[in-house]
Amino acid sequence: MFHFLGGYTLIRLLNKDALNKLKLFYLLKESEEIQTISSVSKKFNLDKRTTLRLLQAFQQDIIQFQLEQDIHLNFQNERNIIFELANSFDPQFLYVNYLEQSINFNACLDIFNQDFTNISQFSAKHYQSVSTTKRSLDSLKRLMKQYELSLDLAKNQMIVGKEHQIRYFYYTFFWESYSSTQWPFPEIDLHTLQVSLHEITKDFKNLPIPDINKMIVWVAVSLIRINQGYVIDYEEDYQHFKNHTISYNQFQQFALTLAETLSLPAELLTTSELQFLYFSLATTSAFSHHEFYSVVDIDTNHEFLPVTASQLWIKRFCSFFDISLTPNEYFYLYTNLLSLHSRALYLIGPSNVYGILDNGSNTFKRSPDNYAKIKKFCLKLEKEEPYFPLIFKRNNQLIPQYLILVMDLLKRKEQPVSIYLASGLNVIERDSLQAQLQDLNPFPLKFSEHTEDIDLIVTDVSIPKIFSKEIPVFHWNPIPTKKDLKLVIAILSELHYAKNKK
Helix, strand or coil: CCHHCCCHHHHHHHHHHHHHHHHHHHHHHCCCCCHHHHHHHHHHCCCCCHHHHHHHHHHCCCCCCCCCEEEECCCCCCCCCCEEECCCCCCHHHHHHHHCCCHHHHHHHHHCCEEECCCCCCCCCCCCCHHHHHHHHHHHHHHHHCCCCCCCCCCCCEEEEHHHHHHHHHHHHHHHHHCCCCCCCCCCHHHHHHHHHHHHCCCCCCCCHHHHHHHHHHHHHHHHHHHHHCCCCCCHHHHHHHCCCHHHHHHHHHHHHHHHHHHHHHCCHEEEEEEHHHHHHHCCCCCCCHHHCCCCCCCCCCCCHHHHHHHHHHHHHHHCCCCCCCCHHHHHHCCCCCCHHHHHHCCCCCCCCCCCCCHHHHHHHHCCHHHHHHHHHHHHHHHHCCCCCHHHHHCHHHHHHHHHHHHHHHHHHCCCCCEEEECCCCHHHHHHHHHHHHCCCCCCCCCCCCCCCCEEEEECCCHHHHCCCCCCCCCCCCCCCHHHHHHHHHHHHHHHHHHHCC
């Protein structure tokens, strides 16, 4: 029911009360029907009195977080729950407010900023007993274990593990919490960093703004850790990684310039440091088809596991789905797979590689047939190829990301649903409705000017039997309502499944 929280990594740091209030927010936000005290009680498996207290607590939080202009909640009659949300409101803001109240979150922040002295002082600072703090930190320890890290508050370096894994944890920590609200690194001038990074974005053609923001967080975390004396001075397999749009030598020149701009001692930027930063930045983004008209380097080092795994993945994919790729499609698929598999293998943790806050449910809903096919393909890979059990073990979010990569390729194999769209208004209105249906459907549609060889008639006027014959007919309003669109999409989905099931 609460699949929309599945992509949040730091959700594990919230206490039960905060988690329930966040779930309540998303339930009210996503619901298409008006919720009642009874319906919420049933979904949360609570009695009505407890549900009422939950609503009251959430209402108090809206006031405390000063969100009255964005979130309106009313349940005075104790039956219908009136919930209204401003279009401009970013749910991340509510999530971050709950994170900032979390003992675990504040412990992570203090440890990163080297403000955590001992558990007694930390507990007193947050008005908690030491025993309560220790119990709360158990969930943080479990999360860190997924990054192959451990928490030992008796040591100077309280987070124990490889430095590149610590940085990956804190990259996830800051990207998920502060990326959309405020700049959390006062020791680094954001404007200076943005200006400096602008140069590298010229080499990453058409790099989206979110990916630039991810780079900024990666660089900030690395620079602060280096300044604190935590340096990567060891070799790792990811150092064999090559990016197709910017060579390591190009990146090295950029990094040295950046270090000079930010007054960072250049001698701290060792080869190992530069290779990690190159790897982390170069695998942050996804690449689109049009980027492959200019290629700096394509990695064919078969001793580097992600190279072999990615090439094998493509070979098996083409065979499984009976698809041929153009050279441009091959490079697109190969480079994205190389990025996915590299990060899955060498940056260990529960984070989604593309940073999509979704546990796969939304991708499944968008294209359930293809999701099932990709899942079947992955199960076959895992069973028959030696590399993939480890890859899938390291990252359990790869299936929805694979589907995002190959969605357009799979559409080529699908038979479109043929529609005859009849509008009593005018041709312009019909064209507008066609465009709307195309946008709302993830699978291919074909609009016909005739009623021959079609799968569905969609109309707001009467269609005589002589024309409709045995073809299914869906009648909607001249200006379709949301309910009309929802119903016709459901019908189209069923027709698409019937035409393409194997």
